[in-house]
Amino acid sequence: MEAHHLLREKRTSEIEAILAKYPPERKRSAIMPLLYLAQEEYGYCSPEAMREVAEILDLDPTEVKSIVGFYTMFFEHPVGKYVIDVCDDLPCALRGADQFVSHCERKLGIRAGQTTPDGKFTLRTVMCIAACDRAPVIQVNRVYHYDMTEEAFDRLVDALANENGTGEAPNEQKQGLDVL
Amino acid sequence: MAELVNLTIDGISVRVPKGTLVVDAAKSVGIDIPVFCYHPKLKPVGMCRMCLVDIGTPKIDPATRQVVRDEKGQPVIVFGPKLTTACTTPVSEGMVVRTATEQVRAAREDVLEFLLASHPLDCPICDKGGECPLQNLTMAHGPTVSRFDYDLKFHNDKHVPLGDLIFLDRERCIQCGRCVRFQSEIADDPVLQFHDRGRGMEIVTFSDPPFDSYFGGNTTDICPVGALTTADFRFKARPWELKTTPSLCTHCAVGCNLALNTRLETKTGGYEIKRVMPRQNEQVNEIWICDKGRYVHHFTRAEDRLHYPLIRQDGKLVETTWEQALRIAADRLERPSAILVGDRIANEDAFLIAQFAKAIGAALEQRPALPAHYADVARAVGIGSDADFKQLGAGDVILVVNGDVEEEAPVWFLRLRQAVVDRGAKLIVAHHRSTKMHRYAAAIHRYEVGQAAKWAASQRADWLQGARNVLIVFGDEHLDGSSARALAQTLANWLILGGFAGKPNSGLLPLYPHANTQGVFDMLEHATRPANETTDTLWLVGVGADEPAPRANFIIVQDILLTERAKRADLVLPALSFAEREGTFTSGDRRVQRFYRALPPLGEAKPDWWIVQEIARRFELPWRYEAPAQIFAAIAQQVPRYAELSYERISRVEPQWPPMGREDLYYGGTVYDNTGGLGARYAADAERSALSPYDVHVPEPTLAGLERTPRLLYRDGELIRRSAVLRAHIVAEPLTA
Ligand code: SF4
Ligand code: SF4
Ligand code: FES
Ligand code: FES
Numbered sequence: 056m057e058a059h060h061l062l063r064e065k066r067t068s069e070i071e072a073i074l075a076k077y078p079p080e081r082k083r084s085a086i087m088p089l090l091y092l093a094q095e096e097y098g099y100c101s102p103e104a105m106r107e108v109a110e111i112l113d114l115d116p117t118e119v120k121s122i123v124g125f126y127t128m129f130f131e132h133p134v135g136k137y138v139i140d141v142c143d144d145l146p147c148a149l150r151g152a153d154q155f156v157s158h159c160e161r162k163l164g165i166r167a168g169q170t171t172p173d174g175k176f177t178l179r180t181v182m183c184i185a186a187c188d189r190a191p192v193i194q195v196n197r198v199y200h201y202d203m204t205e206e207a208f209d210r211l212v213d214a215l216a217n218e219n220g221t222g223e224a225p226n227e228q229k230q231g232l233d234v235l
Numbered sequence: 236m237a238e239l240v241n242l243t244i245d246g247i248s249v250r251v252p253k254g255t256l257v258v259d260a261a262k263s264v265g266i267d268i269p270v271f272c273y274h275p276k277l278k279p280v281g282m283c284r285m286c287l288v289d290i291g292t293p294k295i296d297p298a299t300r301q302v303v304r305d306e307k308g309q310p311v312i313v314f315g316p317k318l319t320t321a322c323t324t325p326v327s328e329g330m331v332v333r334t335a336t337e338q339v340r341a342a343r344e345d346v347l348e349f350l351l352a353s354h355p356l357d358c359p360i361c362d363k364g365g366e367c368p369l370q371n372l373t374m375a376h377g378p379t380v381s382r383f384d385y386d387l388k389f390h391n392d393k394h395v396p397l398g399d400l401i402f403l404d405r406e407r408c409i410q411c412g413r414c415v416r417f418q419s420e421i422a423d424d425p426v427l428q429f430h431d432r433g434r435g436m437e438i439v440t441f442s443d444p445p446f447d448s449y450f451g452g453n454t455t456d457i458c459p460v461g462a463l464t465t466a467d468f469r470f471k472a473r474p475w476e477l478k479t480t481p482s483l484c485t486h487c488a489v490g491c492n493l494a495l496n497t498r499l500e501t502k503t504g505g506y507e508i509k510r511v512m513p514r515q516n517e518q519v520n521e522i523w524i525c526d527k528g529r530y531v532h533h534f535t536r537a538e539d540r541l542h543y544p545l546i547r548q549d550g551k552l553v554e555t556t557w558e559q560a561l562r563i564a565a566d567r568l569e570r571p572s573a574i575l576v577g578d579r580i581a582n583e584d585a586f587l588i589a590q591f592a593k594a595i596g597a598a599l600e601q602r603p604a605l606p607a608h609y610a611d612v613a614r615a616v617g618i619g620s621d622a623d624f625k626q627l628g629a630g631d632v633i634l635v636v637n638g639d640v641e642e643e644a645p646v647w648f649l650r651l652r653q654a655v656v657d658r659g660a661k662l663i664v665a666h667h668r669s670t671k672m673h674r675y676a677a678a679i680h681r682y683e684v685g686q687a688a689k690w691a692a693s694q695r696a697d698w699l700q701g702a703r704n705v706l707i708v709f710g711d712e713h714l715d716g717s718s719a720r721a722l723a724q725t726l727a728n729w730l731i732l733g734g735f736a737g738k739p740n741s742g743l744l745p746l747y748p749h750a751n752t753q754g755v756f757d758m759l760e761h762a763t764r765p766a767n768e769t770t771d772t773l774w775l776v777g778v779g780a781d782e783p784a785p786r787a788n789f790i791i792v793q794d795i796l797l798t799e800r801a802k803r804a805d806l807v808l809p810a811l812s813f814a815e816r817e818g819t820f821t822s823g824d825r826r827v828q829r830f831y832r833a834l835p836p837l838g839e840a841k842p843d844w845w846i847v848q849e850i851a852r853r854f855e856l857p858w859r860y861e862a863p864a865q866i867f868a869a870i871a872q873q874v875p876r877y878a879e880l881s882y883e884r885i886s887r888v889e890p891q892w893p894p895m896g897r898e899d900l901y902y903g904g905t906v907y908d909n910t911g912g913l914g915a916r917y918a919a920d921a922e923r924s925a926l927s928p929y930d931v932h933v934p935e936p937t938l939a940g941l942e943r944t945p946r947l948l949y950r951d952g953e954l955i956r957r958s959a960v961l962r963a964h965i966v967a968e969p970l971t972a
Contacts, residue, residue: 121428
């Protein structure tokens, strides 16, 4: 099996900074931040990305795949530039999430779980993202957008479709989330 | 002695060591709490909820910290608002457990209803059907109908190869995680994991190679459903058609206890081994075996098994009668002869051969030859006859020198690793290359290839002082005879001078090549005489194809297969394999154990002892043995170390913990309980009398040792080549340092 080096070549200092946070004999604990880094660099948690993380942490690749498989925020398949996660768990469903999801599908022309042909948007339904009080709620590239309406969604998507490439979603009511 | 705790389970008073889990405490008094994810050899995880019971504990007055008592003076018991998992709850003083309440019954029924929601219920084509915990527990505790809509059943992949040896049926999997935990906790080869969650949760492998673990077959035994099946057994037979015979593995020095499952085949009209299963022996292999032991059995019914004696006529081997073959053999053995004996034959065979060689004055050597250079030392300072690997832990030192435990004695690897990783024994490894054991080592010593004896000689003799016990595992990789002997003696001296010799859990543990290296050595010892140039007739009994042999004018090969060696012989005597006869082996730690006849004889092939006796009778030796038991009685009389042993003694069984076998399928898996005997160790010399240190002469290593390939588990050989499932795993290339 050939080794993969993309991360180690391009993000050396960040890898070191992450590893420095954990005692050497517990370095497997660095798996989550390294996977975020790998996801950024490889575009998604590709087989190569998972194998490289396994190599860095002296883990079996199966252990890395298991973590990736458990968390929805790690993508095992290529995704669009904007990943739109719509919560359709119970409280959001009570506030009309199901119809809202259908609207999103119509607007984007894809089904939940798919990516638009231009590679711009991926639409997914997710379990509770802990903002039920302001349902329906979505996350676009991990940034929350609350109290969604169909109109607000359309404005957001149109803005992103025409955006100048910052990767930042413009918004009325958003809040960032620093996961790293 | 561990602190004991008193509790009652269904009204029965139970007294068990502190820390015992409720599920095991119940088991100890014969109360079966159903489980799926719990396994007595794995850490509890409480994932499946099958073991829910009602648990109450004495009410404690917060002010006085005293147990509150009712008017009759009985402790007031407070039960939890909900049921509790018996597999994760340790016992506590005064605990009251109820397993037979309506609430518990309903919980079991509900858990099973959920587990079966998407279960395919394809028992009629499932390999586990008939010995399936899910099937059995559903019959015992499950609902008769399901409230789930049939059309909502989740369908999933059914024949997923996790490697070339194990297949996964994703819809049968109940996500108990036993396989995952076995691979991580026991084998330390975490190539199986869960992926996704909820209904999408499934077992995956993403390793390279995928699921190709030396111990993978064990996951199919402990999987509580038919989700994991071996490439070797799947769709081959139904469990209830199989006959079970206690046996032993012949492939390394551990001496794993096996159960051979056989069936009468209509196609061939004969019995065949359908699968090889572990047989519980907590002192030897617990409930595990390695994949070689499990899958290598196909040689027993190989196309080229020998059915009749063969004699060379006009350059070709042709069938002949025993009468003629024995007469020719006897005639030829009248001339100056040498007998070479492989170390896979039984003690009974080797004993008769030794007597015979002595009687006719033939040269006699053991093959492989190397262990004979140090087997006397290993035996003298071997681990105690009561040694118990489970007792090794904190305070003990395990030293591995020049051996690759996982490759050479896989199940010892599992057991020693647990002593280190789970119980805190200190591991020191010395080798010229890296092995898997290096992962757990507190200290690592390295030396040049072949220099193990020199390295050992350079250590201070008292360097292991202070340990509670010292167990020294050693191998002979890339050593020549004198270096191997010098190494064994130096290691023995550390034990003798350190006061460890003769202690039960201290001593030498040699990584011999096969199952009976020690036994053949013990039997041959006083009759051994090196062959020289005058050999006219050479008789090879079960000798590997790559073993050097002296030149001779006439070569007799006694074997089970038409090996490369047999093809060049002048006379070929067909022997029965271990599966078709009975006998005993002596393991690397001197445990003498019995194996039994599982298959009827093949053609006219005979047990080795019979062949030897028949030839001996033509020399007027007065032998009339009719069964190995009689020969073993003679061994007990004539080989002093075996004096205390008898078939009766080594066939004894006693209850083992945890209880395993057919009655406890759901608890321990499809491992068989032990009905064939637990065996017994003969005493190490150091247990009988104080030993004086060896006078060691460390030689300059020669090239002789470097030419031999390391003993990797899947090294090439006549037997492994005949196992279709293992063939792709054979390592032909020698490992370089
Ligand atoms: S696992 Fe058990 S219950 Fe399931 S199909 Fe197989 S035999 Fe039937
Ligand atoms: S494959 Fe078997 S052992 Fe593994 S999780 Fe599924 S049911 Fe349990
Ligand atoms: S249910 Fe949608 S955020 Fe909680
Ligand atoms: S939860 Fe106890 S056996 Fe599974």
